[in-house]
Amino acid sequence: MNATDRTPADLLTSALAADPGRPLVTFYDDATGERVELSVATFANWVAKTANLLQGDLSAGPGDRVALLLPAHWQTAVWLVACSAVGAVADVAGDPAAADVVVSGPESLEAARACTGERVALALRPLGGRFPQPPAGFLDYAVEVPGQGDRFAPFVPVDPEEPALIVAGREFSGAEVVERAVAEAPSLDLTGPASRMLSALPYDTWEGLCAGLFSPLAVGGSVVLCRHPERLDEEGLAKRIESERVTAVRR
Incomplete structure (x- = not known):
């Protein structure tokens, strides 16, 4: 990070300037066997x-509330930083009835209907695939996002x-x-660009978000994000740690 970095979106901008080709988020879904690796440049796009x-x-x-009804997933990480770029408040597992926008995975669509504002649905399928049939009342993220611009500038500067x-x-x-991401990085054994965190923590706590996104981003490192880690036995975990060159683990 740079001394001028004040938001998660700033951290991503610095990471992009430093080394756009390095891995940033590697995602495993141990229920489906999916593995996705995103470089800094791909994630930023x-x-x-x-x-x-x-x-x-x-x-x-700025100030609009975006309820994120999503699991720990690479697309959730994208939405968290995108909210920061816009200045919107990312409300993780927040009340959709109190939100201006709700972003839902396939398992929380009914709850998401309580939002009277805009609704976006993520299929969370391999490679960012779309729903076979878009849910009624929702935009399908995988349909809407490809045509968007590759560069972003906020209409209003983010405070x-x-x-x-x-x-x-808790509000931050x-x-x-x-x-906090910078301050807590040492306790997570994240020390710099060579740091690679394997996180099997959910995203519904600060600890999960810090280990699974913010602290690795803050130190210029990377994260191996695991969904459904209960499907992975100890031998499988050990092999993943070795193959992914993991330097720190939180589960």
Whole structure:
């Protein structure tokens, strides 16, 4: 990170300038066998497209609340940083009835219908695939995002001191997210660009978000994000740690 980085989106900008080709997020779904690896450049491209969708098509801006009803997943990580880029508040597992926009996975669609604003559905299928049949009342993210622009600029400058994240009932500004991610990195054994965290923690706590995205991003490292880790036995975990050159584990 740079001294001027005040939001998660700033951290991504610095990572992109430093080494766009290095891995940033490697995702495993141990229920389906899926593995996806995103470089900094590829991840940043998804963030830009998602931020353009959020700002342009969904009319979200600074202070608007985006309820993220999503598991620990590479696309969730994209949405978290895209909200930061726009200045919207990412409300992880938040109340959709109180949200301006809701972003839902396939298992939470009924709950998401409580949102009276814009609704987006993610199929969470391998390679970012779309729903076979789009859910009624929702935009299919996989249909809407490819046509969005590859570069993003917010209509209004993002204030790093304004609310940016709500998780487990706790609210953080963008600056607080960055400060805590940096401060907690050493306790997570994340020391710099060579650091590679394997996280099997859910995204519905600060600890899960810090280990599974924010601290690796803050130190210029990377994360191996595991969904359905209960399907992986100890031998399988050991092989993954070795093959992915993991330097720290949280599960």
